[in-house]
């Protein structure tokens with residue numbers, strides 16, 4: 001067997017191994033993941049769907065009070081987020097997403113692209129198809145995915161203890177049934193209500209400020225003494241007076 005294949009294998013190697021750079025770029029492809037596989041190293045200046053997929057995974061690393069744009073353009077904000085992600089996991093922190101960074105992401109995500117410690121099901125106890133909100137079902141689900149990656153970053157930063165999720169997406173009828181606000185972010189899929197868990201409400205609300213949540217509501221804010229609400233929002237609104245926020 002070895003003799004029979006020796007010549008074809010050598011021919012294949014000489015054809016494929018052209019430069020060291022080509023070899024290095026092959027790593028992410030070989031680490032294929034059922035959710036998404038990156039096919040090239042990404043650094044500042046890159047653009048495309050692969051950049052957008054990366055931005056979703058590092059959305060929880062924008063820095064205090066910031067929100068990372070999920071726009072497919074690898075700018076300074078994306079570089080900083082990738083660097084923080086790398087630092088969080090003890091990788092070489094150069095802000096360039098290559099095989100080590102992608103390998104860590106593969107290890108952190110499930111086959112449906114959710115981070116390993118959060119699920120679509122726990123972010124929707126309203127209905128099964130994400131319909132009936134203020135955006136399309138696909139958009140609501142995509143928004144929830146970004147919030148899950150933010151929560152994964154927050155969970156890791158808080159010692160990898162479980163974060164208690166009480167719900168997320170609501171259709172208009174679900175929102176009305178629980179007396180939610182008319183413009184509630186739950187209608188968009190990106191809001192998540194958190195239980196106290198082992199961390200406690202105030203630690204969760206305070207930590208959330210580092211992970212891309214423009215809306216944080218907690219103890220001391222009307223109706224939020226028994227949970228912490230985190231969500232995306234175009235402009236910042238944080239209020240948890242009992243937690244110093």
Ligand SMILES: [Zn+2]
Pocket residue numbers: 186191192193229230
């Ligand atoms: Zn809420």
